[in-house]
Amino acid sequence: MRVTLTRGGAAVAVCDQGKADVMGRSKTAQRRMSAGLVAAILLFSASDIFAFEGNLAPEIDARTGDYSPFVGRAYPDQVLFGDLHFHTKLSFDAGLVGTSLSVHDAFRVARGEKIISNTGQPVQLIRPLDFLAITEHAEFLGVATALKGSDPRLLGNEAGRRIYDQFNAGQEGRMAAFADIIEMATVKGVDPFAHLGLADSIWTDLLPVIDEYNDPGTFTTLAGFEWTFTPKGDNLHRIVLFRDDADTTSKVRPLSFFEAPDPELLWDYLAAYEESTGGRAIAVPHNANMSNGLMFSDRMFNGKPMTRSYAAKRSRWEPMHEMTQIKGDEETHPLLSPDDEFANFETWDVGNLSGTAPKTPEMLQYEYARSALKLGLKLGQDLGVNPYKFGLYGTTDAHTAIPTSREDNYFGKYQHTEPSPDRHNFDVIPAEDPALRIVTAQESAAGLTAVWARQNTRGEVFDALTRKEAYATTGSRIRVRVFGGWNFDADDIGVSDFVALGYRDGVPMGGDLTNAPAGGAPRFLVSAARDPDGANLDRVQIIKGWVDASGKTHERIYDVAVSDGRTIGADGRCREAVGSTVDLETATFTNSIGDSSLSAHWMDPAFDPAEAAFYYVRVLEIPKPRWTTHDAAFFNIPLPKTVPPTVQDRAYTSPIWYAPEG
Template sequence: MSYGKSAFLIALMMAGKWAAAAELSPPPQKPVPAGKHYSPYVGQDYPTNVYWGDTHVHTNMSADANMTGSNTVTPDDAYRFAQGQTVTSQHGLKAKLRRPLDFLVVADHAEYIGLVNRLLADDPILLATEVGKRWNKMLKSEKQVFIESARQARGFAKEMMVDSFLPNKAAFRNQEFEQSVWNGVAATADRFNQPGKFTAFSGYEWTSHPEIDNLHRVVIFKDGYDKVSRITPFSAFDSIRPEDLWKFLANYEKTTGGEAIAIPHNSNASNGLMFSLQDSDRKPLTRAYAETRARWEPLLEVTQIKGDSESHPKLSPNDEFAGYETWDKANLLFLKLKEDRMLKHEYARSALKLGLQEEQRLGVNPFKFGMIGSSDTHTGLAGVDENNFWGKVAESEPSPDRWQKYFFKGEKASMKAWQLASSGLAAVWANENTRDALFAAMKRKETYATTGPRMTVRFFGGWNFTADDARRPDLALTGYQRGVPMGADLTSAPKNVKPSFLIRAVKDPDGANLDRVQVIKGWLDQAGKTHERVFDVALSDKRRLGRNGKAPPVGNTVDVKSATYTNTIGDPELAVVWIDPQFDPRERAFYYVRVLEIPTPRWPAYDAKAFNVKMDKEVSMITQERAYTSPIWYLP
């Protein structure tokens, strides 16, 4: 009885509380007026995330990465490594990224793609041909050695690589074989593609190099297996002319409804061909050529393991930072030496200036590209952090003596492994990590390149940015609402108004502080002559420009022996609104941002510490890593 009475009293008390609560509840609020929202983010669809990836990784499916059949790193391994998993390198070392990538393109060479693996597996299609039977026997019977010069090659490596792959002359073609391999490539990409988490693109490398002058392009497809499997890769065995590659891409889109782009790389090894003012028939560029190239090649891989292609000291003598990881001795196999006349047709900044001239002549700019970086590794391991560099090929994977090995011995010039650059990465601004979103960003050029670090860079151009905008927490919103982002055109100049540029750079959260932010401007004057100038627009540590217009050095905290540095110099963030003081509304121009870190140890310094070895004095031990944004073009 007592329990029932207590329960009854408690129920009455609770009922009273509920009644009181009901009596004190506020009246219903009026609805928000139509077309307005409390949340400020409703309806905003500008890119809010930067995604990191590598669009240029080779595995044991590439003939040059697996000449002797000893490469054990598969496309599956490349994807797993990019996703942050631990994999085993060709030499049995465990490898893992510090941070996973967001996207990857396994871009094996189209020429003889999968050939070596299928030979070792006794593929019946290959063994049904005389060439296949001979190469199968040669490959299995020969000693596995690293080929560091074309002259050294013998047997299978000579027949397949030196006599066929390099001169772009096919010794073996079989449609059934090529389709089978390509279908496997596309299926693997689909299997690792995880929308919203990790993006795997189908792609390959078109490996044209007339007289070994580099004209290579990475081809990337937005689409899945259902569309990509309807073609086989167009290779340099089909044609070494870029114009023919573009026709293939146009036909792919027409017949499948899909989308594709091509990304040139290593313009620095083209011996003046990559940005030539002549087409493949050595005729002056036409408007149709310019339109077609601009359509299919929206990006340039400006930095990678085989050197940096932003600019060259001889082209930019007033730019103290122009000589970064420069490869300027010769063409791909060091068979033909470089001549100074070639340089202006090889480097990005010079090509952007040439594009302004061609645009004035033709009405269309053939060299209107954005910037990305990628590795071009042939180890399958997209590791380009200075302290986690997995090299270009198997022989340049971590070892006590890799620094002094020859990367390649040419007849007229050579390159040692310590001169390899631990670079680079592609940064893409998008709303989500999906094929559609990333591909769309690449096409609109809202991308930037870094040499490895993951600094965040925003860059907008407009006509009415103010100094206060650089301090706004919603800087990006301001940039999109009142200007255009990297990769876009700035037009309709108001009378007597100079363009303003809104810039913010934030250090890699796990990396070095920033030294400075620079704007590189190129323009075409009224006489048709091009010019360039580098502006230091934001300096760390409260430094100021000297009377000579130059900034004092940021300093150097690197201890080479211990391979360490400190963030006691530099700034974690630099933001600024910069107004072009030399603007002439009649002159075509481009602007892009270069962000420099403070000095840090270069990868040989980490090797020296890890393996306790002493290296020659000529070995570069300190680097100053950087980012390059896609340009903003001003059109009169």
């Protein structure tokens, strides 16, 4: 059908099969016209008189044949928040040291119910989570249950009896039992309980419970486990997540590092699972900041130069990285990003996970997400496959069965670090060398995973992770979307449904920009909104990383939207700080500064089509009291001197990548 709009006898618009050509109108106006004739009419004033050529009745919306423009709308339009790294009393390093809450308790509190914590305190989330994964440690699974139940299989084992006696000797004994098991794992690399069959029923009993709480459309549960590989105390842990229900996941058992002491063996396990069951699974590295340079190495685990095959397997099985959680934030480090004034955020950088080896500066480049993304570009240039083409998400790594991530509602990592006046100086990572010691006050209240999905189901959440349409927050429920394309205009950010435009003319976070037009440059549409129950926004930034023809990597930060009428200079930066409204004595702040939402259109001013690049968005809140400051106000105690009193929580989107053709 063809429709011509005329004014005063002159044609002003032509609509043909839902496509509009508007004389004298901007490209954005023409895009709006493509929704059909009704949209075209609305572009002109009500006083205009139009002559119509054509029959309007058969096809009001030329896109779908339906009046409703939302019929057939298939792109992700819901943001869901959840936690994908989480432990209950079933994990040895939770149950052994006082966690008494079960999987049932975990799901209840995640759904928004009030429960009683491990130390007898009422706790509730400000709002329910949308999804939760249970990821107990594969190693020593069942040991905590056997200790509490005086399992004769454990008591008949020499190491088991020793652990049992320690466990029943009060809090000090429990911590000694915990330390003994950690030493078995990280130093000796042995599991003296493997032949006892303690874990046989734990997994098969757990999976139906996870399915029981799965409520499609309302609350999603996922099964998983943690592969807790810690060679010589260096953290190489992965979280394994399954897309499937109990009937499928029960066909395998969690893989421990005692059976598979190499990431490639874990990837082989995932491949075998998918081949034998038809299911889906991924692995997600975490806490590279405690790997002492191993997690994002330019070599394979065996020390040999990385091969194309190895890079392809890592890219296939590890599409995401858990870049923020209770054991520190790992976006970047001040020594890696000296021009980034926000780089020193919740940083743990003194040693490895066991506190046995100090960190040296040359290790840092292999431990942080931004530097790993840059290294991935270089390896992709050399090997033809980028092994570190991962998206970003956040979790709590709670070992309390309580997924709290807000600064004002922080319930610690372990039972003995739940709220109390003296919780700030307990050892989280004990060390003979005091310089390598990490204490409770340094724990971060982070974090959360956000996914963009069509509905709240297990498949939708998992699929968002595999296509990297997900992002990390350090605990707040900041909403952020970004689209990259070649033809976006500045006024596109203001259209009534810029998301539809973004999907139609570009790619979302996690996507790839291809087919660069001659003389063109990537253009981005970004929209961010504050947590409705949280702090206003300070600024929105785009972080660019790229590799040049000589193989040298680079990074640059661009402020693309800032609050309070501040200005962005010619160098792309706003040097004026947002300020602070925090009252340290009362642990309060006001939203009298910052903006509730920020949006931007940005074009890369230094784009070279011959250079591979990535772009991700960082959204910063205004300062608010850190959880340690809330403790000081609540318990009337001094502020700890080991951490700052305020925090600027933030969100990090998964990147959008560009690779030159050929």
